[in-house]
Amino acid sequence: MSVSVRIPTILRTYTGGNAEVSGEGATLREVFAKLDSDYPGIGARILDESGKIRRFVNVYVGEEDVRFAEGLDTVAPEGAQISIIPAVAGG
Numbered sequence: 280m281s282v283s284v285r286i287p288t289i290l291r292t293y294t295g296g297n298a299e300v301s302g303e304g305a306t307l308r309e310v311f312a313k314l315d316s317d318y319p320g321i322g323a324r325i326l327d328e329s330g331k332i333r334r335f336v337n338v339y340v341g342e343e344d345v346r347f348a349e350g351l352d353t354v355a356p357e358g359a360q361i362s363i364i365p366a367v368a369g370g
Contacts, residue, residue, distance in 0.1 A: 280305055280357040284314060287365050293321040302361065307340060308351040310361060325363060335366040 284302045286294050294300050300318070304310035315322030327333050331351070338345045339362040345353045355361065 280355060280359075282310060282355050282357070282359045282361055284310065285360065285362040287363055289365060290321055290324055290363065293318045293324070302355075304355055306349075306351065307338065307345060307353045307355055307361065310355050311351070335368075337364040337366055338362070339364070 280303065282302045282304070284300050286298055286300060288298075291297065300314070302310040303313045311322055311325060325333060325336055325338075332338055332345070340348070340353050340355055340359055343353070345351070
């Protein structure tokens with residue numbers, strides 16, 4: 280299934296400066312695997328060594344935060360927009 284993936288500024292060096300790229304997969308896990316295949320190295324910036332979404336990275340499928348859904352097993356329906364958003368801290 281084809282989806283669009285919004286890439287944050289900090290990760291655009293992996294996508295040749297593209298703010299949005301196409302992705303494929305039935306689940307978020309599959310989309311990220313394909314994304315890392317197409318843009319080597321980006322997966323390690325999103326997922327930690329154990330294969331989980333990094334603590335300071337938020338991921339949405341549409342308007343849904345995947346941490347409150349099925350995580351990497353969240354369904355990525357055809358045409359969905361996936362947003363990768365690095366957490367911002369400060370005071």
